[in-house]
Amino acid sequence: MQAKLAAIVESSDDAIIGKTLTGIITTWNAGAERIFGYSPDEAIGKSIHLIIPQDHHHEEAHIQARLARGERIDHFETVRIARDGSRIDVSLTVSPIKDMQGRIVGASKIVRDITAKKRTEAALLQRGIELARSNQELELFAHVTSHDLQEPLRTVHSFSQLLERSCGENLSEDARVYLGFIVGGVKRMQSLVTDLLSYCRISTTESRLRSCDCNTLCAALLEDLNAFVELHHASILIEPLPTIVCDAAQIGRVFQNLLVNAIKFHGSQPPNVRVFSSESDSEWVFSVSDRGIGIAPEFFDRIFIIFQRLHTIEEFGGTGIGLAICKKIVERHGGRIWVESASGEGSTFHFSIAKTAIPST
Ligand code: ADP
Numbered sequence: 360m361q362a363k364l365a366a367i368v369e370s371s372d373d374a375i376i377g378k379t380l381t382g383i384i385t386t387w388n389a390g391a392e393r394i395f396g397y398s399p400d401e402a403i404g405k406s407i408h409l410i411i412p413q414d415h416h417h418e419e420a421h422i423q424a425r426l427a428r429g430e431r432i433d434h435f436e437t438v439r440i441a442r443d444g445s446r447i448d449v450s451l452t453v454s455p456i457k458d459m460q461g462r463i464v465g466a467s468k469i470v471r472d473i474t475a476k477k478r479t480e481a482a483l484l485q486r487g488i489e490l491a492r493s494n495q496e497l498e499l500f501a502h503v504t505s506h507d508l509q510e511p512l513r514t515v516h517s518f519s520q521l522l523e524r525s526c527g528e529n530l531s532e533d534a535r536v537y538l539g540f541i542v543g544g545v546k547r548m549q550s551l552v553t554d555l556l557s558y559c560r561i562s563t564t565e566s567r568l569r570s571c572d573c574n575t576l577c578a579a580l581l582e583d584l585n586a587f588v589e590l591h592h593a594s595i596l597i598e599p600l601p602t603i604v605c606d607a608a609q610i611g612r613v614f615q616n617l618l619v620n621a622i623k624f625h626g627s628q629p630p631n632v633r634v635f636s637s638e639s640d641s642e643w644v645f646s647v648s649d650r651g652i653g654i655a656p657e658f659f660d661r662i663f664i665i666f667q668r669l670h671t672i673e674e675f676g677g678t679g680i681g682l683a684i685c686k687k688i689v690e691r692h693g694g695r696i697w698v699e700s701a702s703g704e705g706s707t708f709h710f711s712i713a714k715t716a717i718p719s720t
Pocket of ligand 1: 620652653654669677681682
């Protein structure tokens with residue numbers, strides 16, 4: 360048994376070190392030699408300070424005090440020093456060793472080299488910071504560009520109208536058609552730019568959290584959408600909804616986009632839409648369900664990406680930003696958005712809102 364244990368200790372990748380209560384090294388396995396570069400002869404009998412950098416000496420007193428109380432130290436992440444002076448990120452597990460009478464006489468220390476893990480963590484953190492910065496820059500760029508693009512678009516729009524008005528009668532039939540294309544193109548560009556601007560504004564505007572009765576919110580939305588609802592002969596059922604803490608203007612936007620889509624993407628029958636909710640301990644889940652044209656599963660992720668549409672503008676109007684806006688708002692509220700659907704079978708969009716919603720930028 361003893362021999363088996365010794366073999367396990369020797370073959371371990373980790374450094375396994377025994378020491379007295381006063382910090383004198385008593386055992387030193389092959390893992391310790393590999394990590395720290397000292398042979399057992401060089402380490403045994405020396406103080407454990409041999410592998411503790413000067414600026415971490417204070418930790419040892421703390422470890423000793425806990426050991427003396429019979430406590431074990433688990434996965435304590437710190438730094439140790441090798442023979443060649445290199446600093447090594449390590450995770451320490453230190454347990455007291457007791458004699459036959461149960462008195463604490465020393466400690467065994469398992470030291471895991473976590474340099475590679477730390478390096479990966481640091482690289483990931485750095486990548487995250489860079490990604491956030493480049494996202495911010497990109498958003499700022501989109502914000503500035505879409506803002507600046509509005510001015511020349513307005514000019515093209517008003518001069519096309521002026522041309523139509525002042526020379527309309529002198530224009531040939533072809534020229535009038537071309538002018539119509541110009542105005543149509545400008546209008547489309549204007550709605551893209553306006554939507555892009557509101558997409559960017561979500562993260563540049565500070566969220567205003569307050570208690571919001573979703574029944575009142577949806578009732579007000581339906582009033583605003585009245586003409587659209589009537590145009591499509593849509594029937595909309597809003598089931599009782601909870602009062603939640605959120606940025607009401609933003610969550611209103613989510614409901615509005617989902618309702619408009621549920622009406623817009625109807626099939627041969629008039630739209631039939633149901634809004635309902637459920638809850639778990641940590642979140643509310645709101646659902647907007649329709650019996651429209653549905654979405655094939657391979658597009659479930661794509662539709663939430665900005666400007667991604669599954670239809671031509673002639674089939675269904677829109678800019679392809681609505682769901683990207685919904686996603687951004689919901690994620691700012693600590694939630695997620697997803698769809699359940701099948702082609703021709705209607706769709707149900709769900710979004711969750713954390714009960715402790717803290718919008719993040
Ligand atoms: P838009 O409605 O302006 O095209 P959205 O971002 O709101 O942009 O939606 C992206 C695409 O997702 C739509 O073009 C459509 O193809 C699909 N989609 C969204 N909602 C529905 C729905 N309720 N039923 C079927 N398809 C939908």
